[in-house]
Amino acid sequence: MLSGIQASGQPSLGNLLGALIPFNQYQNTHNFYVFMADHHAITVRQDPKTFRENTYALAAWYIASGLNPDVCTLFAQSHVPAHTELGWILNSFTQMGELERMTQFKDKSQQHKQNINAGLFTYPALQAADILLYHPHEVPVGEDQRQHIELTRDIATRFNGIYGDTFTVPKAVIPKVAARVKDLQDPTKKMSKSNDSIGTIFLLDNAKTIEKKLKKAVTDTKENVIYDPQNQAGLANLLEIYATLTNTTPQQAAEDMAGPQYGPVKKAVIDAALTTIIPIQEKYQTLMADKAELDNILAKGAAKASLKANQTLLNVKQKMGYTGV
Ligand code: TYM
Numbered sequence: 001m002l003s004g005i006q007a008s009g010q011p012s013l014g015n016l017l018g019a020l021i022p023f024n025q026y027q028n029t030h031n032f033y034v035f036m037a038d039h040h041a042i043t044v045r046q047d048p049k050t051f052r053e054n055t056y057a058l059a060a061w062y063i064a065s066g067l068n069p070d071v072c073t074l075f076a077q078s079h080v081p082a083h084t085e086l087g088w089i090l091n092s093f094t095q096m097g098e099l100e101r102m103t104q105f106k107d108k109s110q111q112h113k114q115n116i117n118a119g120l121f122t123y124p125a126l127q128a129a130d131i132l133l134y135h136p137h138e139v140p141v142g143e144d145q146r147q148h149i150e151l152t153r154d155i156a157t158r159f160n161g162i163y164g165d166t167f168t169v170p171k172a173v174i175p176k177v178a179a180r181v182k183d184l185q186d187p188t189k190k191m192s193k194s195n196d197s198i199g200t201i202f203l204l205d206n207a208k209t210i211e212k213k214l215k216k217a218v219t220d221t222k223e224n225v226i227y228d229p230q231n232q233a234g235l236a237n238l239l240e241i242y243a244t245l246t247n248t249t250p251q252q253a254a255e256d257m258a259g260p261q262y263g264p265v266k267k268a269v270i271d272a273a274l275t276t277i278i279p280i281q282e283k284y285q286t287l288m289a290d291k292a293e294l295d296n297i298l299a300k301g302a303a304k305a306s307l308k309a310n311q312t313l314l315n316v317k318q319k320m321g322y323t324g325v
Helices: 013-029 048-064 082-091 096-100 103-111 118-132 143-163 207-215 233-246 250-256 263-288 291-320
Strands: 002-006 033-037 073-076 138-140 171-173
Touching: 002 013, 002 118, 002 138, 013 048, 013 138, 013 233, 013 263, 033 048, 033 118, 033 291, 048 073, 048 263, 048 291, 073 291, 082 118, 082 291, 096 118, 103 118, 103 143, 118 143, 138 143, 143 171, 143 291, 207 263, 233 250, 233 263, 263 291
Parallel strands: 002 033, 033 073, 138 171
Antiparallel strands: none
């Protein structure tokens, strides 16, 4: 298995529920490669100091929320140059029309109209390289990344069709609940770490802020606790958040909290969020206080990842007819 998170901004509750928490189980059952996608982050302009800090922060969040770097392979994308080299190669196996259809590109180019750069456009070819270097069978991601994994499958199949069996064609593994945690102020949108509003809970928010944001979450006027994502999207989102945090189902949570008021639901979600997030924040702070140790962990991870990645890259270049390999 393999997955990554962009090293841009602070991770959100969406990242925690859709990615970080599910990752914990996978490290025990799979050979799991996890990385900070720092090359992906630069497709949006980054301040150097903040970018550096955010990359360390993401490593710390991974570990604080349960990943054990002695069990999985945890590394920074830019520490393994094979990613960009294969990314370049795969650009030539990716069609403009395919890239034009990517919703993440459409969204980001709307958000950053002044800087619609080529990197933002070809981003999915680099993501395909991230994945295909390690031959994963499964890529655990939230719903919003499904399209990129589908494209990765198409690129792998295309390459295999030309040069013979080279890449494993992976499939996306999407969580049953919390695959798309919604914005607390607008439950038609996903909760996003690039949206700095009270609709997004950041993992670094303090207890008071988390409580305030959840209290202000938009619901509806039906005042009837049932799990109905179509008609009561705001409430359904809260029930999904609660269910993921407490390891139950949103249907069960709705039954347990059935009644004519939303107040108790919000209170339960706040308690569950704080119970999970506060201990993670404490571990995060300890890890961030020792960057030398984080550097050590990442150097070991990059060495381990490189072994596998370089082997795949060599095979690709040999098949394609590059010299010197
Ligand atoms: P990124 O950084 O936007 O998100 C990281 C992971 O968090 C999930 N996620 C969510 N899940 C549920 N609800 C939400 N509101 C929510 N928001 C985000 C995402 O689906 C993702 O699993 N391009 C990727 C990073 C990447 C990658 C890769 C992932 C680069 N290379 C290779 C997998 C494999 C991205 O921008 O994710």
